[in-house]
Amino acid sequence: MNTHLVWLRNDLRTHDNYALHAACRDSQANVIALFIDTPGQWKKHGMAPRQALFLWHSLQDVQDSLAQKGIALYQESADDFHAAVKKLVAFCKKHNVDRLFYNYQYEVNERDRDAQAECELGDADVEVQGFDDSVLFAPGSIQTGGQAMYKVFTPFSQAIIKRLHQELPTCVNAPTVRESAPITRKPLLKKFDYPCEEYDETVFPSGEQAAMERLRQFCRTSVTDYPKQRDIPAQDGTSRLSVYLALGVLSPRQCLHRVLAEHPRVLDGGAALVWLTEIIWREFYRHLLVAWPDLCKHRPFVNWTRNIRWQKNEHHLQAWREGKTGYPIVDAAMRQLKTLGWMHNRLRMISASFLVKDLMLDWRTGERHFIEHLIDGDLAANNGGWQWAASTGTDAAPYFRIFNPTTQSERFDASGDFIRRWVPELKDVPDKNIHAPHEWAKKNRQKLAYPAPIVEHKAARKQTLDAFEAAKNQQ
Numbered sequence: 001m002n003t004h005l006v007w008l009r010n011d012l013r014t015h016d017n018y019a020l021h022a023a024c025r026d027s028q029a030n031v032i033a034l035f036i037d038t039p040g041q042w043k044k045h046g047m048a049p050r051q052a053l054f055l056w057h058s059l060q061d062v063q064d065s066l067a068q069k070g071i072a073l074y075q076e077s078a079d080d081f082h083a084a085v086k087k088l089v090a091f092c093k094k095h096n097v098d099r100l101f102y103n104y105q106y107e108v109n110e111r112d113r114d115a116q117a118e119c120e121l122g123d124a125d126v127e128v129q130g131f132d133d134s135v136l137f138a139p140g141s142i143q144t145g146g147q148a149m150y151k152v153f154t155p156f157s158q159a160i161i162k163r164l165h166q167e168l169p170t171c172v173n174a175p176t177v178r179e180s181a182p183i184t185r186k187p188l189l190k191k192f193d194y195p196c197e198e199y200d201e202t203v204f205p206s207g208e209q210a211a212m213e214r215l216r217q218f219c220r221t222s223v224t225d226y227p228k229q230r231d232i233p234a235q236d237g238t239s240r241l242s243v244y245l246a247l248g249v250l251s252p253r254q255c256l257h258r259v260l261a262e263h264p265r266v267l268d269g270g271a272a273l274v275w276l277t278e279i280i281w282r283e284f285y286r287h288l289l290v291a292w293p294d295l296c297k298h299r300p301f302v303n304w305t306r307n308i309r310w311q312k313n314e315h316h317l318q319a320w321r322e323g324k325t326g327y328p329i330v331d332a333a334m335r336q337l338k339t340l341g342w343m344h345n346r347l348r349m350i351s352a353s354f355l356v357k358d359l360m361l362d363w364r365t366g367e368r369h370f371i372e373h374l375i376d377g378d379l380a381a382n383n384g385g386w387q388w389a390a391s392t393g394t395d396a397a398p399y400f401r402i403f404n405p406t407t408q409s410e411r412f413d414a415s416g417d418f419i420r421r422w423v424p425e426l427k428d429v430p431d432k433n434i435h436a437p438h439e440w441a442k443k444n445r446q447k448l449a450y451p452a453p454i455v456e457h458k459a460a461r462k463q464t465l466d467a468f469e470a471a472k473n474q475q
């Protein structure tokens with residue numbers, strides 16, 4: 001009997017999993033699965049301990065689901081990717097694997113690892129097949145008229161929608177129960193040798209069923225309000241599916257097909273398309289990683305921005321990390337991140353902009369801090385978001401457009417509900433004053449147990465513009 005191995009990585013699901021589906025196509029084959037944890041690599045990359053625990057829970061969930069289908073999921077541990085390949089090859093030999101199936105990851109180290117694995121498995125006579133699974137379309141397949149990757153999001157998005165009108169990527173079923181190899185005992189899973197931190201399981205219930213249920217609920221009841229609600233952090237107006245998409249507990253095709261099922265004309269426009277466009281942003285950043293692998297090395301996309309002279313100020317950095325900058329919306333955002341391991345998108349934009357454009361600190365410091373805390377940390381989306389905010393990326397915010405944190409706060413948290421939730425020191429400040437509470441406190445001779453602003457926005461803005469212009473002139 002042939003043995004097919006599915007090497008699971010960031011695709012911890014049984015539904016719509018291209019590699020798993022392909023491995024199960026031959027009903028006679030013995031199908032097994034393997035996950036290799038790589039704590040040394042995670043440490044280097046800075047994976048958040050909450051994400052590590054979510055990953056652990058997702059792994060247990062997928063093991064249960066696979067066992068019900070008659071597929072045993074094994075685990076190996078290796079410190080880094082090089083060692084992981086050695087473990088993989090040894091595992092294939094031990095289990096007489098004929099064919100290996102896996103879904104591509106697009107980060108540069110992961111691609112190097114996979115190239116090495118393909119080479120060594122080839123030498124060991126194992127046939128290897130990879131799949132573009134974590135995207136709607138294969139990176140490189142959506143191109144400009146000049147056969148290049150788009151550098152601007154809107155035409156990329158239009159090209160994707162045009163393509164979707166022509167062909168919808170298929171969503172494949174979960175495997176059916178295999179008769180060939182019933183599982184009598186599940187292989188033992190070992191807790192990772194990596195710090196794992198509890199997260200709020202009522203906000204982020206783990207497992208594939210929970211992910212699919214949330215997707216179903218969101219598409220049925222909330223997606224039509226998305227354009228109105230998505231920028232208001234006090235509202236639960238976004239899907240909160242990022243944690244599942246980041247680890248592949250859910251696929252973007254499942255999102256596409258679910259939204260189509262509820263809103264069959266979604267591709268023609270309307271509220272649901274606004275949400276689908278976010279899935280296309282995710283796609284854009286993944287395609288960019290393949291076209292410009294330097295992004296994985298945290299290099300700026302726009303060359304001249306390498307000349308920017310960032311400041312070094314440990315006190316400012318610490319205040320930002322701790323949510324003690326004296327700018328209530330920034331502080332509320334940073335405390336949400338610290339407590340939940342998640343932050344609303346509007347707040348990611350505001351807090352990232354504040355670090356870069358008000359504190360003039362290197363965007364990579366912020367990028368790293370986010371990855372170290374986000375339960376949905378994802379290199380492509382995080383790097384894309386940070387380079388957007390820092391004006392160093394492709395199709396980024398122009399450097400001279402600088403968010404005013406107070407105006408952003410007035411606009412998106414008008415009555416201060418979100419701020420009060422996370423910055424209780426300000427609970428008694430009136431709604432209209434909560435965005436700049438020290439001005440109110442001074443006028444009303446009140447004492448606030450809340451830090452004064454660590455920088456003055458107008459002056460900081462001027463300093464940033466000067467630094468960007470100086471860097472640009474050095475080209």
Ligand code: FAD
Pocket residue numbers: 230238239240241242243245246278279281282283285343344345346348349352370374376377378379381382383384385386389
């Ligand atoms: P929804 O609004 O419901 O969107 C649906 C899905 O689309 C998301 O789950 C996500 O997969 C994708 N998506 C939405 N917005 C974006 C975007 N701007 N770029 C790429 N994909 C998007 N997202 C991550 O998944 N991981 C990260 O590490 C990450 N870091 C970010 C850092 C910064 C500085 C910024 C500005 C954005 C970052 N984002 C990141 C994108 C976005 O903030 C989150 O995906 C979103 O807030 C997740 O909430 P949701 O699932 O409710 O999103």
